[in-house]
Amino acid sequence: MVEKRVGAKKPAIVVVDDDPAVLQAIARDLRQQYGDRFRIVRADSGAIALEAVQQLKLRSNTIALFLVDQRMPGMSGVEFLTEAIAIFPLAKRALLTAYADTNAAIDSINHTQLDYYLLKPWDPPEEKLYPVVDDLLHDWQAKFKPEFQGVKVISDRWSPDSHHLRDFLARNQVPYRWLDIENNHEAQQLVTYAGEKNNPCLPLVLLPSGEKLVKPSPAELAQQVGMQTEATKPFYDLVIVGGGPAGLAAAVYGASEGLRTVMIEREAPGGQAGTSSRIENYLGFPVGLSGSDLARRAVTQAKRFGVEILTPQEATSIRVEDNYRIITLSDRSEISCHAMILAMGVSWRRLTVPQIDRFTGAGVYYGAAQTEAEACRDEDVYVVGGANSAGQAAMHFSKYASRVRILVRGESLTKSMSQYLIDQIEDTANIEVLPFHSVLEAKGNNRLEAILVKDSQNDQIKTFDTNSLFIFIGATPSTDWLDGVIERDERGFIYTGPDVGKDLPWPLERDRFLLETNMPGIFAVGDVRHGSIKRVASGVGEGSICVQFVHRHLADV
Template structure:
């Protein structure tokens, strides 16, 4: 933790040097002593310290300074650091002004110059002031701070990116956090139009940053270290992470490319309770963190946020094109991109996405929903896990299901948990048909298929956990997929051609391996694969099994 600051201010260079010397000699091991030669310079320093979230414990300020007196400085400085102690340095002729300043600037003590010897006339007073400050102060947050508006889609994007990459941050809402407007002013940005503002511990800041901007600042790897790999894995969910661990641990040079954050959709789950080996469950973020640590220990390169835009073949190599224009070549390619939540295509939904309407994001937005009614669309495990998580914060959680019950798509353990929570309400045969709001979500229209009625209800937060949409357009013209975009592998490549024993265009003497696509050396695992079981454990299993088939393929290359 950074040392708390003692700020000394005096326009006389000799006095300033003397007081700073005495302060460092007595307190330099516990406090950082900073000096300023004018009130204006000191105010600038105070603002910069506030932006870095470094606390000021004590002001030691000369009263008689040109342009801005010590009292005038303190009157402004205490609005920024109201808990800092204040000592005023005065000459004998200024004692009346110092006494009046006890009320106006709420100074804690005034000291007459000169203060020699400091052991008798300076340190005892300051020791008491610093002891009092330490007794009542709490350590400041030392990580990244995000100043924004709850209803800003870009603010939500920044929070979600940091949360999913497991980067600690402090959220400061412009409408709720008292210090937020001041931080925006100190950063000299364009007010509300410059939000979100991301403040870093080193004092630097980013205004309306992209995920790539933040990634570069926090040190995430976005570019590969080499042009060729034995194995390139596209997608960092459970399947991709498992393949990375097994591939690298068995000697394959491996790179994993993830467009958002390691963990995939599973990484945003608030609680996974049916994963083998964790009897009390674990969060998706914890599972992702463990897997990433394990993969990196074996030497896996993880590129994030980075996106694959296409793939082409050249002799025995598979060459992937990245969004930054670079290319990587490999012997074997594993597609493990998982699925995304399906968009809810009803009036008003698109315009309010990120401003009250969210896809997933239970871990990111839950605290902001404290004491409110939360509506969830979906009835699978991800929706159930979200409902349980929101129930800890929200006044009421309403689950809207198209079906007649949860049993068709949700694990029984979750159904039992939901039934036992009083503030979760399940509404079967209900769907959202419209979202309304000016700048942010204000209400939704719910249609009840059982009664044939529609009802508009007030709502600030709607979370959508429906369907599964694979993002596989980048494989067009090369890898065979079904009508929904799921990748066909192994025997499924012949499901529409029972008269064949090999896929169209297949040139090898052997048949495709179980998880191999119609292109030799390109494999698929996890939710993106046609016919896969949509569970974390099965995704991990497929990722591990895929590596065995990749070894068999590489042995013949």
């Protein structure tokens, strides 16, 4: 029998005794004196107590004190403590002993680093129990560091599935801790306690409740951590597809002006800008801010005005029926609205060289500077690209890596990177820019181990040993799902306003608005729009302005 009380995660005092009367009495006395600050967990055998201790570890609970009877069948108190302190090595340890067991208690001081032993009976507790426990708990509290209470992801560093989950959690502002199964003893313990030791299927995700998820999808994980993935209404005034700066700005302005608004984001609010480690030219932030900070502030603001944000959720098709625009989602549900803003942004363009896809998520990454930076400590990191995103990533990696090399196809960074970033890179000792260099091939076994690079000035082929290649080589829109409905250019960017083909039918008496597509009431803003300026501030501006066009459209509905 083991007693477990559900509630706030107070530090635990674990009491173990095979005598029911003694167990009940000691638990009663401890609860009366310490129940407001500590959780009292009692067990009637060492084996059952050990299972409870393992479950407390899985749930990220902390044990402050073990108070254990010495003479128990099956597993003595000293034997139990020997195993339990391997799980919670900082917990204080005390034995409950009869007078005849004092020699065993004294011997265990050396073997299990016993802190104290108490003789039975302990009446009155005010004199014989509480002073001893007070002293032990005060000593424990002085050295106590709270256990991380968020999501834990256990995997090896080179797991693409793990990278995908960690990137998803980080970009959605969900606190998590990554434990490397190859180098972290705690990770190996938790896998065992979760019952996955003999056939570990990683990544293993442990929730604060102690529940485990084996190789979950982002959607499954999102539901478990409390993210909204389904709309609460069938109809909205405004549906926004995409949660980058443009979409978030539209959501804030739309909802603040009374429109029932829902935003659909397939990965994480913030979009591509949300992956930037430092944005230093955004108005109003003289020392800069990270993309994740910008996304967090915008999401908080949008939710304060009542915006529903569905993440991760993906739009798969749209259609128009009379005055309604209807969007179908990846779970086959539908949402209808009078006005829609397409703000899907863009995705990183893939590098097409031999073996590169094989190592995506296992040494080759698109974006992900913040997720993977800590793992690159004291290593050589290679960044491909010459625009601001590559420069921001290089500056971020320079804080961790021993050396960062930027591979640029052209002769310099000046054609595509802001001058402030170029100046910072030149002033950073461990960043090296290699112009006229391009990646030819990736090499390795189960993970990236080296890259072949060509210097186009002299046609020299070089081999660079590395475990980390980060790619920032432009962007492509994900708009194939709009085929046959929304007019786009040859690269997939959406035409709006005067760029829409003159020969396309227009059913309304009014003229097409500046940010309106070929379909009335469907607008496009931000990086996904043909001819847009690829800057965060520009996207925010377009999203804000577009809401005024939405109001004018709704006035005619």
